[in-house]
Amino acid sequence: MSLKDKLDLQRMPRHIAIIMDGNGRWAKERGQDRLYGHHEGVESVRNIVEVCAELGVGYLTLYAFSTENWDRPVYEVNGIMELLVNTIRMEVATLSKNNIRLSVIGDMGMLPPQCQREMEEAIALTSQNTGLNLIMALSYSARWEIVDAARKIALDVKNGTLDPLAVTPAVWENYLCTAGIPDPELMIRTSGECRISNFLLYQLAYAELYFTDTRWPDFRSENLYQAILNFQNRERRFGKTSEQIQQNEEIIS
Ligand code: IPE
Ligand code: IPE
Ligand code: MG
Numbered sequence: 001m002s003l004k005d006k007l008d009l010q011r012m013p014r015h016i017a018i019i020m021d022g023n024g025r026w027a028k029e030r031g032q033d034r035l036y037g038h039h040e041g042v043e044s045v046r047n048i049v050e051v052c053a054e055l056g057v058g059y060l061t062l063y064a065f066s067t068e069n070w071d072r073p074v075y076e077v078n079g080i081m082e083l084l085v086n087t088i089r090m091e092v093a094t095l096s097k098n099n100i101r102l103s104v105i106g107d108m109g110m111l112p113p114q115c116q117r118e119m120e121e122a123i124a125l126t127s128q129n130t131g132l133n134l135i136m137a138l139s140y141s142a143r144w145e146i147v148d149a150a151r152k153i154a155l156d157v158k159n160g161t162l163d164p165l166a167v168t169p170a171v172w173e174n175y176l177c178t179a180g181i182p183d184p185e186l187m188i189r190t191s192g193e194c195r196i197s198n199f200l201l202y203q204l205a206y207a208e209l210y211f212t213d214t215r216w217p218d219f220r221s222e223n224l225y226q227a228i229l230n231f232q233n234r235e236r237r238f239g240k241t242s243e244q245i246q247q248n249e250e251i252i253s
Contacts, residue, residue: 003225007055011232015059016052017184017207019199020044022191022215029215035079040217042087051221053098053132055228059181060134063199067107067141081111084138085118092122099131105177106140135181142201149175178203186231188224190216208234 020041027037045062052060065080095102102122111119119138152175156162162171173179184200187207194211196204210227212219237245 003222003229006229007225008232009056012055012057013185013208013228013231014057015061015182015184015186016057016228017061017063017187017200017204018048019063019187019189019197020216020219021189021193021197023217025191026215026217034076035083037215037217038080038083042083044216044219045087046091047220048224049100049132049134050098051224053100057132059184060132061105061137061181061184061200062135063137063140063197065106065138065140066198067110067139067144068198070110070139081115085115088118088122092125095122095126095134096129099129100126101129101131101133102126102136103133104136104138105145106136106138107144108139110139133181135178137199140177141198142196143198145177146202148177173202176202183207185236186210186227188212188227190214190219206236206238208236 023037023041024034025037026040027034030036048062049060064084069080070077092102104119104123108116108119119136149172153162153167153172157164178200183203183205184207187200187204188210189195190212192211192213200207208231210230212223212227214223235242235245
């Protein structure tokens with residue numbers, strides 16, 4: 001039985017978030033420049049997006065560039081931005097064909113103008129699609145997002161449109177970049193690092209975390225099936241007891 005056949009299609013994670021890590025090390029291990037790793041990483045993006053669309057996953061968030069990544073050498077930052085522009089330009093037709101809706105979370109204003117234009121065009125072109133929601137985290141960091149939300153809330157309180165006592169988790173979530181997007185249920189990080197690196201700190205509160213040593217350019221469909229299978233074998237309790245969860249499942253089935 002293949003890994004894919006073992007998946008329970010009724011219990012797919014609704015939202016998968018991925019920290020695509022290890023491009024640089026993958027390239028260095030092959031005696032190549034780090035940018036080669038980023039280029040090869042695009043092939044994994046294509047593959048994983050296609051598989052998620054096929055499996056009926058609702059949302060896929062890919063951490064492609066963090067706020068902190070701006071501090072990398074200029075040569076690498078420029079190379080990644082160029083790769084981003086070229087990839088979006090080349091892939092937008094395939095996204096449309098596969099009914100995929102693209103969006104971006106992060107400080108878009110930090111991106112080079114050409115990159116912003118390309119992203120905005122692709123977002124507009126795919127906005128009516130109803131299949132997989134592909135969310136690119138670009139110039140994103142959770143602390144930036146949370147502080148930005150706090151600032152917007154403070155401004156709305158100041159201008160009288162928001163009552164501070166009415167701020168609930170649901171209201172707060174509307175001020176985050178992910179407003180309207182359900183929380184990730186499965187968070188995957190490739191390449192062996194077991195940390196969150198400023199990714200979706202609020203939204204990952206109850207996500208199942210999955211870490212694999214596989215470097216991002218080597219991460220393909222089989223690795224994703226493995227991660228989903230692992231997810232499907234876990235018991236998610238949300239603070240309750242195991243008995244409560246099992247009773248609830250018996251009532252549903
Ligand atoms: C992830 O791979 C891609 C980005 C952060 C842009 P890295 O570039 O971090 O690769 P490693 O972790 O140095 O191997
Ligand atoms: C996290 O990877 C950001 C992305 C994958 C885009 P990093 O490589 O930047 O994270 P650290 O520096 O290892 O924590
Ligand atoms: Mg890294």
